Each structure stands twice: as structure tokens, then as C-alpha cells.
């Protein structure tokens with residue numbers, strides 16, 4: 001099938017590569033000429049395991065081509081995916097101008113009947129708006145707008161796109177559903193779960209999924225606060241809760257909280273949408289409040305153990321919004337760095353792939369490629385993301401390098417026994433600390 005993809009960000013580029021991989025002829029478009037030139041030359045615009053290889057495979061097979069001209073995209077295509085960005089407006093609402101413009105351009109240049117697939121994360125009701133846009137625009141071809149929300153996680157985009165937990169299609173017309181099931185046939189045959197709904201239900205299911213996952217994380221962080229007050233261990237609480245299949249263990253890890261370009265902005269947009277519809281979704285406000293507190297709690301912990309922060313060197317391991325990605329947008333770790341810098345501390349970060357992006361966002365931050373260099377003469381080290389490299393840190397070497405042997409574990413990544421055996425004072429999140437005697 002001939003397919004178009006508009007917008008080559010964290011969702012669009014993996015989507016284009018995977019659609020070509022399963023046998024479709026894909027024309028992928030982005031208006032950023034520099035980004036396109038990089039992709040064509042094999043230089044991916046962001047770190048994503050397996051992406052470069054799959055893009056290369058698509059190009060070699062001739063099934064994946066790139067263009068900066070949107071008029072190339074719908075030519076002879078049966079489906080075009082809209083994957084452009086939906087950045088937040090100052091109000092928290094999603095800015096949907098790029099989505100509207102993409103739909104309009106696709107309709108303008110269509111050469112036949114076409115399914116327009118809304119893949120960007122958008123507020124419920126957007127597909128209906130898009131249907132109006134394309135209907136108004138042309139009438140010689142039939143257009144169907146379907147919602148096909150994306151559930152991939154950054155850092156595992158290829159894996160999630162190849163073997164999705166579910167393929168959700170919201171369509172109000174059977175002809176459109178049929179095109180989408182033909183498009184995804186190789187994945188459905190391989191066992192992917194297919195869920196077909198009406199359009200607005202699919203849009204709401206995307207909001208609900210991200211909001212629910214954010215809520216799980218905030219629940220774990222609220223439990224962490226309580227565990228610290230009562231003397232419990234939030235990891236054991238999460239394990240005990242997660243053993244119940246009705247709850248599940250995933251996304252119950254307490255720490256610095258959630259960040260990135262999805263959960264924080266999606267939660268705001270969902271809350272705004274609910275408000276517009278006349279429903280006060282106060283639960284979402286509470287989820288955000290608990291998340292905002294997570295960084296402050298960690299900051300207080302650091303200040304509590306180090307006393308004055310001015311002139312103290314803090315090593316920060318992990319700068320992106322989570323391990324496995326170089327995406328630093330709305331990173332809790334960078335938020336903490338910013339707060340520490342404002343308190344007069346010197347912050348030296350180290351991240352396997354996000355150092356450059358982090359310095360761009362926070363120029364006062366220093367970074368080291370080698371994490372042990374960041375540890376040299378540090379008064380304290382903070383674990384900001386959950387890279388396996390950090391879990392495997394050579395504690396004896398770290399102890400020799402650091403000025404004070406203090407670890408603040410913002411992701412509960414390290415083994416408390418091993419850390420205290422190496423002589424460290426250990427302050428995890430929502431778990432009993434170790435070696436605090438000299439500090440209180």
C-alpha cells in the first residue's frame with residue numbers, strides 16, 4: 001500500500017520506518033530541510049535504538065523515501081499519517097495549527113480517495129475538526145479521518161511500533177476501518193491486538209492511557225512521601241501492590257517523577273479539554289501537584305544532608321527525562337539541576353547520550369562524558385535517570401573519587417546493601433536511608 005507520513009519527530013519517523021519494514025511504500029515528509037538531509041544521510045535527529053538501521057533498510061529497499069514537499073505525500077496514497085507536533089499554548093491547551101495545516105495540504109494534493117490518519121496526540125474532538133477542514137476543502141475525492149493513537153515509548157520506539165500492545169483505530173466509517181486493517185495486517189497476523197472504536201472514543205482512550213499512567217506514578221510518589229514519614233519501603237509497597245494483576249507493577253516506580261514531552265503536556269491538555277466539556281477532572285490536578293513536589297522533595301533531601309549548597313559540587317547522573325533517550329524536554333533531572341544551580345551549587349552532569357541536549361537547555365550545567373569524571377571531588381551524587389550504566393557504577397571507585405560519600409537516589413536504582421557496604425550515606429526515595437547517623 002502507498003502511505004504518507006507528515007512530521008518526522010519521535011512518532012513520525014519510527015512510524016514511517018516500521019510501515020516500510022512491513023512492506024508498504026512510504027513517502028515521509030518534514031518541512032525541516034536540515035533534519036531531512038540528516039535522516040537521508042543516516043544521521044537520526046534523536047537517539048532511538050534500532051531507528052537508524054531500520055531507516056537505512058527502508059531506503060535501500062526503495063520503500064522509504066523522504067521529501068520536504070507535502071504535495072508529494074498524498075500522491076496515489078491510500079492513507080496519510082499526520083504526526084506533526086502539538087506543542088502546548090501558554091494556557092496548557094494543545095496548539096493544533098500544524099495539524100490543521102497538514103490536513104489541508106494533504107486534501108489539496110490528494111489524487112484519489114484517502115484515509116487521513118490522526119496520529120499526533122490531540123484533544124478529543126480534533127478528528128471531527130479535521131473532517132470539517134478536508135470536507136470544506138475539496139469534494140472530488142472522499143476523505144475519511146481516523147484516529148490511530150500512538151502508544152510507543154521513547155527509547156523503545158521501534159520495538160513498540162513493531163509489536164504494539166494494541167492497534168487502536170477510531171473510525172466512523174467501515175471503508176476507513178478496512179483500509180487501516182489492511183495496512184496493519186502483518187502486525188495483526190503476528191498477534192497484535194486490534195481494537196476498533198468510533199473516532200472520539202479512540203481519542204479519549206489515548207488521553208485516558210497517558211493520564212492513568214501518570215496517575216500510577218504520582219500514586220507511587222505519594223506513597224513514597226508516606227513511607228518516608230512512616231518508615232516504610234515504597235519499593236516493597238509497589239512490589240506488593242503490583243503482584244495483584246488488577247494493579248500491575250509497571251509505572252509504580254517512585255522517584256523524581258514523570259517528565260518528557262508527553263505526560264506533562266497531555267495531562268494539562270486533558271484537564272483543559274474536560275473543563276471545556278464541563279467536567280472538573282480534579283484528580284488530574286492532584287496528579288500534577290504530586291509530580292511537581294517530587295523534585296522539591298529531592299532538593300530538600302540534598303539540602304538537608306549537605307546544609308549550605310553554595311559552592312558544593314553535585315554530580316548528577318542522568319539528564320534526559322528518563323533513561324534510554326537523549327530527550328531532555330521537561331526532564332525532572334534538569335529541573336532539579338536548575339534548582340540546585342539557583343541555590344548556588346555547582347552541578348556536573350553525566351548522561352550516556354543527553355549531555356549536549358542538556359547543556360543547550362541549561363547552559364550553566366557542566367557535563368562530563370565519563371561519569372567518574374563527574375564524581376571527582378563531588379560532595380554528593382544524585383541519580384536522575386535509570387540508565388543501567390548507573391546501576392552498575394563501580395562503588396569502590398566512586399568512593400575513592402568523591403569528597404563526601406553521599407548518594408541521593410532519585411530513581412531507587414541502586415542496591416541499598418551494596419551502597420552502604422561501600423561506605424556511602426544513602427538517601428533513596430521512599431525507602432529507609434543508610435548511614436545517616438553522622439548527618440543528623
Ligand code: UGA
Nearest residue numbers: 150151152153154217251252253257258259260262321322
Ligand atoms: C509515554 C507513554 O508511556 C507512551 O505509551 C505514549 O505513547 C507516550 O508517552 C506519548 O504519549 O507519546 P514516554 O513519554 O516515552 O511515553 O515515556 P515513559 O516511558 O512513559 O516515561 C514517562 C516518564 O515517567 C519518565 O520521566 C519516566 O522516568 C517516568 N516514570 C515512568 C516514573 O517516574 N516512574 C515509573 O514507574 C515509570
